[in-house]
Structure formats: structure tokens, C-alpha cells
Amino acid sequence: MTDSKTTSRTAPMIRLDNLHKTFGSKTVLNGMNLDIPQGSSLVIIGGSGSGKSVTLKCILGLLAPDEGDIFINGESTLAVFAATRERTNRNIGMLFQGAALFDSLTVWENISFGLMQGEGMNRDDARDIALEKLVAVGMERKDADRWPSELSGGMQKRVGLARAIASNPAIMFFDEPTTGLDPVMGDVINDLIVNCVRELGATALTITHDMASARKISDRIAMLYQGKIIWTGETQDIDHCDNAHVDQFIHGKIDGPIKMNLRVA
Numbered sequence: 001m002t003d004s005k006t007t008s009r010t011a012p013m014i015r016l017d018n019l020h021k022t023f024g025s026k027t028v029l030n031g032m033n034l035d036i037p038q039g040s041s042l043v044i045i046g047g048s049g050s051g052k053s054v055t056l057k058c059i060l061g062l063l064a065p066d067e068g069d070i071f072i073n074g075e076s077t078l079a080v081f082a083a084t085r086e087r088t089n090r091n092i093g094m095l096f097q098g099a100a101l102f103d104s105l106t107v108w109e110n111i112s113f114g115l116m117q118g119e120g121m122n123r124d125d126a127r128d129i130a131l132e133k134l135v136a137v138g139m140e141r142k143d144a145d146r147w148p149s150e151l152s153g154g155m156q157k158r159v160g161l162a163r164a165i166a167s168n169p170a171i172m173f174f175d176e177p178t179t180g181l182d183p184v185m186g187d188v189i190n191d192l193i194v195n196c197v198r199e200l201g202a203t204a205l206t207i208t209h210d211m212a213s214a215r216k217i218s219d220r221i222a223m224l225y226q227g228k229i230i231w232t233g234e235t236q237d238i239d240h241c242d243n244a245h246v247d248q249f250i251h252g253k254i255d256g257p258i259k260m261n262l263r264v265a
Contacts, residue, residue, distance in 0.1 A: 011074045013038040013171065013203040014059065019068035020227075021054055028054045029065065030227030036220075041197055041204040043214040043235075045249065046224035047258070052207035055224070056173060059205070060092070061085050072171070090118060093164035093202070095193075097176040099156040101148040101163075107134070108144035111163045119167070133162040136199075137192050154185035158192065165196050172197060174206040178213045190216040211250050223249065225258070 012035040021029040028051040036042045046052050057063040059070055061077060070077045072088055080088075101110045109116075111133055112126035121129075131141050137158040148156055157177070164172060177193060178186035190213050197204045197217075208214055214221055215235060222232035223246050231243040238250060248256030 012036050012071075013040075013073055014205065015071040016055070016059070017069045017071065019055070019058060019065045019070070021051070021058065021063065021065050027227055029058075029068075032068070032224070032228055034222055034229050034232070036203060036205055038203055039201060040220055041194075041206070041218050042220045042222060042232075043206045043208060043218040044222050044224050044229075045209060045211070045214055047209065047249070050224045051227055052224055053175070056175060056205070056207055060094070060173070061089065090114075090167065091170045093167065093169035093172045095157075095160050095164045095172070095174045095177055097179050099148075099153075099160035101156055101159060103148055105148075106144065107146050107148070107151070107159050110148065110159055111166050113163065115166055129166055130162070133166050134159075136165065136196065137162045138188070153180055154188065157181065157185075157189055161189070161192055161196065165200060168200055170200075170202055172200070172202045172204045174204065174208075174217075176208050176210070177206065177217075178208070178210050183212075186210070186213060187216070193217050 014036040016032055016034040019029045019032040032051070032055065044052050044055065054063060058065050064078070077085060077088060102113065105113065108127050108130035111130035112121070115121040115126045115129060116123065127144070131144055134141060134144055139155065139158055148159070151159065174193060177189055181189060194217055204217070206214070206217060218235045220232065221235050221238050222229050223243070225245050231241060231246045233241060238246065241247070244257050247253070248258050
């Protein structure tokens with residue numbers, strides 16, 4: 001399958017329409033199209049530098065595409081006032097690659113940061129929600145008053161996930177969620193992501209090159225190559241797709257249509 005447009009009768013929760021993005025002479029996105037159905041969990045795979053992070057930043061409004069449009073819940077996000085964009089982003093939960101916790105805030109303050117700063121929630125109510133989400137990601141209530149520096153990498157990732165689900169968002173983004181974790185802890189995080197997304201009924205978008213993670217947390221996978229989605233389909237179909245680029249990537253083959261530019265000293 002090479003057409004990334006869904007045939008669902010309902011509008012997708014997220015639609016990327018002919019996105020282009022260049023940085024100087026380097027073209028990163030070159031007419032990217034992708035639909036993410038409501039309630040689905042889609043993973044974008046692709047090599048380093050393929051444009052996965054740029055795609056995510058464009059959706060979040062951190063970067064503006066040179067051409068094309070982005071629709072969330074049927075509405076363009078590019079031709080709106082800043083206040084409207086901010087309201088849209090409040091419906092999005094984000095797990096950053098390195099957890100991105102604030103060192104100067106305790107665990108519970110990190111989890112409830114958006115609730116207090118973005119929504120003006122009082123500290124007592126925010127703490128109650130933080131404790132609830134902390135338990136939801138497999139940590140103990142007593143961890144709430146610890147500092148990020150006292151936590152392992154896996155625990156920091158859990159706190160980051162608790163922060164991402166604190167506002168019960170309709171959309172969740174995961175940026176390389178298992179990077180820096182050992183295989184066992186990576187699988188723990190994968191399970192937590194699956195459970196949290198299911199509990200919220202959220203639409204999820206993950207970018208990763210970790211195929212074990214991609215298979216575990218997604219129901220659909222799309223591959224980004226040279227600025228375009230070259231294949232998208234059900235996760236269960238990826239091992240039997242007829243796309244040589246996808247086959248080479250998911251099996252880590254040296255030989256194939258994907259060529260690496262290597263400099264020899």
C-alpha cells in the first residue's frame with residue numbers, strides 16, 4: 001500500500017496534506033501526506049534524519065511548513081490565531097525523548113505543571129491528579145516528593161508519561177519513547193503507553209526507529225523516506241508488505257534501495 005490517505009468516512013483526527021519543509025538547501029519534507037484516524041495509534045518509522053522529528057514539530061506548531069496544511073479534528077492549525085492554537089495544544093499530551101523533566105520541580109510538580117501553569121489549577125487539586133497519574137504509570141505515591149535527579153532513567157520516563165496524560169488529552173505524541181532504556185524497561189514503557197492510550201481513548205502518534213516498540217504500541221505504521229510517506233498499513237501487515245524500502249528498514253538489511261551516505265576517513 002502506498003497511498004497514505006485513509007478511506008474512512010469520518011474525518012481523521014490528524015491530517016497532513018502535502019507538507020513541504022526545507023532548511024537551506026536540504027529538503028526534509030517533500031509533499032508528505034498522512035491521515036491518522038481518530039482513536040488509532042500510528043507509528044512513523046524511518047531512519048535518522050528522515051524528517052520524523054520535523055513532522056512532529058510541524059504538527060505541534062513549533063515549526064511552520066513551507067507548503068501544505070495540517071488539520072486537527074477537521075480544522076486547519078496553520079491559519080488560526082495564537083489563542084486557538086494554544087487551545088488545540090492543551091488537548092495534546094507529549095512524552096519527550098529524554099523525559100524533559102524540570103530539575104527544580106518535584107515529581108508531582110512536574111506532572112501537574114501544565115495543569116497549574118496552563119489551566120490555572122490550584123496546587124492541592126493539581127497534586128491530587130499528579131498522585132493519581134503517578135500510580136497509573138506504576139510508581140508509588142511516596143515518589144511524588146522526590147526530585148528528578150533521584151530517579152532512574154526508566155522512572156523519569158514514567159514521570160514524563162504521567163505528565164503527558166495529566167490533562168486526559170484527546171491526542172498523544174511520543175518522541176522515541178524507548179531511547180536510552182534497556183530492553184526490559186523499554187518494554188515496560190511500551191506496555192504503559194498501550195494501557196494509557198487505551199484508558200484515555202486517545203489518538204496516538206509515535207515517532208521511532210525501534211521496531212520492537214513500533215510493533216507493540218501501534219495498530220498502524222507509516223514509513224517516512226526522502227520526505228514522503230512511502231507505505232502505510234496495519235501493523236500486522238508490515239512483515240508481508242511488498243515495499244522493498246520497508247522490508248530493508250524493518251529487518252536492518254545492509255543491501256537494498258536505502259543507501260547510507262558514509263564518509264571514509
